[in-house]
Amino acid sequence: MKIDLTDTTSSKINKALVQGRRTIGTPAVGMVLTLVIVTDEENAYDALKAADDASREHPSRKLVVVKRVSRSPRDRAQARLDAEVRVGTDAGTGETVVLRLYGDIVDHAQSVVLPLLLPDAPVVVWWPVNAPTDPARDALGKLAQRRVTDTYAAEHPVEELTARADVYTPGDTDLAWTRITPWRSMLAAALDQVDCAVTSVEVEGEEFNPSCELLAMWLADRLSVPVKRAVSAGPGLTAVRMETTCGPIELDRADGSLATLSVEGQPDRGVALKRRETAELIAEELRRLDPDDIYASALRFGVHRLGSGSPTKAAAGVSAGANGTSEAAAERPTPATVAKKAESK
Numbered sequence: 001m002k003i004d005l006t007d008t009t010s011s012k013i014n015k016a017l018v019q020g021r022r023t024i025g026t027p028a029v030g031m032v033l034t035l036v037i038v039t040d041e042e043n044a045y046d047a048l049k050a051a052d053d054a055s056r057e058h059p060s061r062k063l064v065v066v067k068r069v070s071r072s073p074r075d076r077a078q079a080r081l082d083a084e085v086r087v088g089t090d091a092g093t094g095e096t097v098v099l100r101l102y103g104d105i106v107d108h109a110q111s112v113v114l115p116l117l118l119p120d121a122p123v124v125v126w127w128p129v130n131a132p133t134d135p136a137r138d139a140l141g142k143l144a145q146r147r148v149t150d151t152y153a154a155e156h157p158v159e160e161l162t163a164r165a166d167v168y169t170p171g172d173t174d175l176a177w178t179r180i181t182p183w184r185s186m187l188a189a190a191l192d193q194v195d196c197a198v199t200s201v202e203v204e205g206e207e208f209n210p211s212c213e214l215l216a217m218w219l220a221d222r223l224s225v226p227v228k229r230a231v232s233a234g235p236g237l238t239a240v241r242m243e244t245t246c247g248p249i250e251l252d253r254a255d256g257s258l259a260t261l262s263v264e265g266q267p268d269r270g271v272a273l274k275r276r277e278t279a280e281l282i283a284e285e286l287r288r289l290d291p292d293d294i295y296a297s298a299l300r301f302g303v304h305r306l307g308s309g310s311p312t313k314a315a316a317g318v319s320a321g322a323n324g325t326s327e328a329a330a331e332r333p334t335p336a337t338v339a340k341k342a343e344s345k
Helices: 010-024 041-054 073-077 103-116 157-167 181-192 210-223 278-285 293-301 340-344
Strands: 002-005 033-039 060-067 080-087 094-102 123-126 146-149 172-174 198-205 227-231 237-244 247-252 258-263 269-272
Touching (some): 010 080, 041 278, 157 210, 181 210, 181 237, 181 247
Antiparallel strands (some): 002 080
């Protein structure tokens, strides 16, 4: 069910939501969070589709904030709010409100969004594109427990990582980091199978791909070894090669789907490592609302330190940084014992 409202207010939108729920026979709310999507008209459809798919796992109220550009000074002086309310099958699992802001109200989006937040429920703000320089200080970002950006969509992704590190606030995260969760899990599992010290690492992937830089920084931060960044034609991350005292370990994914894990003294194994859709990434981020300390530590390591060969942090483990992987129990930088100190960072 869809309800279109022109030149409306937050109060009228709330009434339309109640009316829509009653019409389709579901008066109870039954949603676990509010997801605020701040985007432009060009990217609104794809972002909302991804959020709808993710809502099957996380029933939510989705507020899509579209800031429309007014061309003339007269239009910019005339504030207007249009809304499209969707409930039932048109809204995935939960409710959707598409808010189109015109004129002066564009600079006061928080005053529109605040009355529409679910009471006593967490708030997540996601910027698919055009994220603010400091998400935690943004007017909408201040309303949220978690703030999700996507460095991959920035004009200069690698420089954006440095800017994100400078303003990091607990609760910030980035989809460029979420994309490498399977890689981190696979590398942690591979290193837990051997009892050797890692001496150097090479991360290979597309140029200007922030996920490649983040994976390299994570490895350098956790292992305290030199990490070299190599460039390939992609797609995305293509390989990680680790030299150890027991021989090389390599995770190679040339086609963006199936990877080959090679460990010295063991037969090569094919592992599924496909590139994931945005809906899967958002669903993963919505599973946790606490600060991601491992992301913060990797981000602050710094792109400029990659390949320098002189990391200064104390030895810590790969296993502790991978979401959903088990943590090892010793304190020296070898694959079997690389996880103990991650929680203390």
